Amino acid sequence: xxxxxxxxxxxxxxxxxxxxxxxxxxxxxxxxxxxxxxxxxxxxxxxxxxxxxxxxxxxxxxxxxxxxxxxxxxxxxxxxxxxxxxxxxxxxxxxxxxxxxxxxxxxxxxxxxxxxxxxxxxxxxxxxxxxxxxxxxxxxxxxxxx
Amino acid sequence: xxxxxxxxxxxxxxxxxxxxxxxxxxxxxxxxxxxxxxxxxxxxxxxxxxxxxxxxxxxxxxxxxxxxxxxxxxxxxxxxxxxxxxxxxxxxxxxxxxxxxxxxxxxxxxxxxxxxxxxxxxxxxxxxxxxxxxxxxxxxxxxxxxxxxxxxxxxxxxxxxxxxxxxxxxxxxxxxxxxxxxxxxxxxxxxxxxxxxxxxxxxxxxxxxxxxxxxxxxxxxxxxxxxxxxxxxxxxxxxxxxxxxxxxxxxxxxxxxxxxxxxxxxxxxxxxxxxxxxxxxxxxxxxxxxxxxxxxxxxxxxxxxxx
Ligand SMILES: [Zn+2]
Numbered sequence: 001x002x003x004x005x006x007x008x009x010x011x012x013x014x015x016x017x018x019x020x021x022x023x024x025x026x027x028x029x030x031x032x033x034x035x036x037x038x039x040x041x042x043x044x045x046x047x048x049x050x051x052x053x054x055x056x057x058x059x060x061x062x063x064x065x066x067x068x069x070x071x072x073x074x075x076x077x078x079x080x081x082x083x084x085x086x087x088x089x090x091x092x093x094x095x096x097x098x099x100x101x102x103x104x105x106x107x108x109x110x111x112x113x114x115x116x117x118x119x120x121x122x123x124x125x126x127x128x129x130x131x132x133x134x135x136x137x138x139x140x141x142x143x144x145x146x
Numbered sequence: 147x148x149x150x151x152x153x154x155x156x157x158x159x160x161x162x163x164x165x166x167x168x169x170x171x172x173x174x175x176x177x178x179x180x181x182x183x184x185x186x187x188x189x190x191x192x193x194x195x196x197x198x199x200x201x202x203x204x205x206x207x208x209x210x211x212x213x214x215x216x217x218x219x220x221x222x223x224x225x226x227x228x229x230x231x232x233x234x235x236x237x238x239x240x241x242x243x244x245x246x247x248x249x250x251x252x253x254x255x256x257x258x259x260x261x262x263x264x265x266x267x268x269x270x271x272x273x274x275x276x277x278x279x280x281x282x283x284x285x286x287x288x289x290x291x292x293x294x295x296x297x298x299x300x301x302x303x304x305x306x307x308x309x310x311x312x313x314x315x316x317x318x319x320x321x322x323x324x325x326x327x328x329x330x331x332x333x334x335x336x337x338x339x340x341x342x343x344x345x346x347x348x349x350x351x352x353x354x355x356x357x358x359x360x361x362x363x364x365x366x367x368x369x370x371x372x373x374x375x376x377x378x379x380x381x382x383x384x385x386x387x388x389x390x391x392x393x394x395x396x397x398x399x400x401x402x403x404x405x406x407x408x409x410x411x412x413x414x415x416x417x418x419x420x421x422x423x424x425x426x427x428x429x430x431x432x433x434x435x436x437x438x439x440x441x442x443x444x445x446x447x448x449x450x451x452x453x
Pocket of ligand 1: 103104105108109110132133134135136137252
């Protein structure tokens with residue numbers, strides 16, 4: 001495999017669906033971090049033929065991993081410290097997400113008060129149902145994927 | 147500090163306490179006549195709902211408290227573009243408790259997050275109207291003597307009726323209740339409600355004609371069927387009489403059945419039914435005041451003043 005250098009501290013996000021790493025880069029807002037990021041596209045994989053990998057060198061508390069689970073919970077998260085994998089994280093759907101998705105219910109208070117945060121809570125983990133905290137309208141992932 | 151946003155905010159045990167208090171208020175109004183002396187209720191109504199507002203104001207005045215507020219958005223600072231969060235911060239300085247009605251769903255929750263005083267959701271769009279549900283539950287509790295162990299018929303617009311959905315969700319927490327849904331095909335109760343009943347093994351039946359099920363009902367909750375909900379005039383004309391309660395249909399019912407209605411009614415209950423002792427809808431409006439009195443006392447954590 002292509003060697004892009006060893007991480008001292010940070011994350012290796014493995015088993016990303018091939019072709020979706022750039023999208024992930026945006027959603028994790030990695031452009032806002034002043035750190036080294038390596039994007040590996042179309043790496044060979046036994047499990048999934050082709051995959052993408054993201055390596056991010058950063059303080060392990062800086063990344064919001066909640067959003068990752070929303071995108072794809074098959075992604076493997078390896079936490080690196082002192083150049084070693086110290087933890088493999090299982091991705092679980094976050095109980096609450098803030099300002100990641102927006103409520104589109106025209107009857108919702110968030111539709112007229114612009115400064116309100118868009119907060120959704122996990123109403124049904126099995127069916128991945130998120131509801132707006134204010135109006136309880138279900139988020140429609142098919143109409144508006146991340 | 148607690149707020150009331152949804153009827154499910156209170157556990158059934160907490161509701162028992164609330165209804166016990168409401169019952170005591172009904173029996174001994176004098177004991178509570180000064181319980182809120184020196185307290186102010188703000189009724190912040192961003193859309194008019196005269197009955198709900200007057201019910202809250204009557205409740206506070208009967209507790210010896212006072213009221214301030216506005217009755218529609220035009221006479222509030224919202225017309226100048228003030229946010230709900232800012233308004234409630236100001237209201238928190240003027241009053242001790244607030245009842246808020248708003249056409250946008252979730253507005254009272256936005257208020258509750260920033261408020262220094264308890265906020266009661268007095269209706270937010272098509273979302274929640276918890277004090278209506280508490281009124282319905284108290285009426286059943288007081289007039290039937292129990293919540294549970296009965297067959298309740300819900301008749302009319304079961305598809306769009308927020309009142310009906312929230313009553314069902316509140317009633318599934320009690321035991322031994324059978325639901326009978328009486329509505330035209332177009333206005334059937336939504337799937338999420340029947341799914342909820344199925345998942346809890348709660349018996350229910352869906353029928354089109356009211357008179358067929360009248361004999362088995364212990365309670366009948368009537369709602370209005372609006373003409374504009376129908377796809378065509380023909381269906382409306384054909385079906386509308388099915389959902390009008392009159393003396394003939396009442397003759398089929400049990401001697402102790404009770405008829406409830408959130409009011410206002412238009413023509414879905416004939417005036418001739420009003421004199422029937424089983425018609426409980428005007429008493430229901432009275433219970434609406436008692437339950438709001440009990441709620442105000444509970445949220446303000448007040449005891450009745452000693453005489
Ligand atoms: Zn919303």
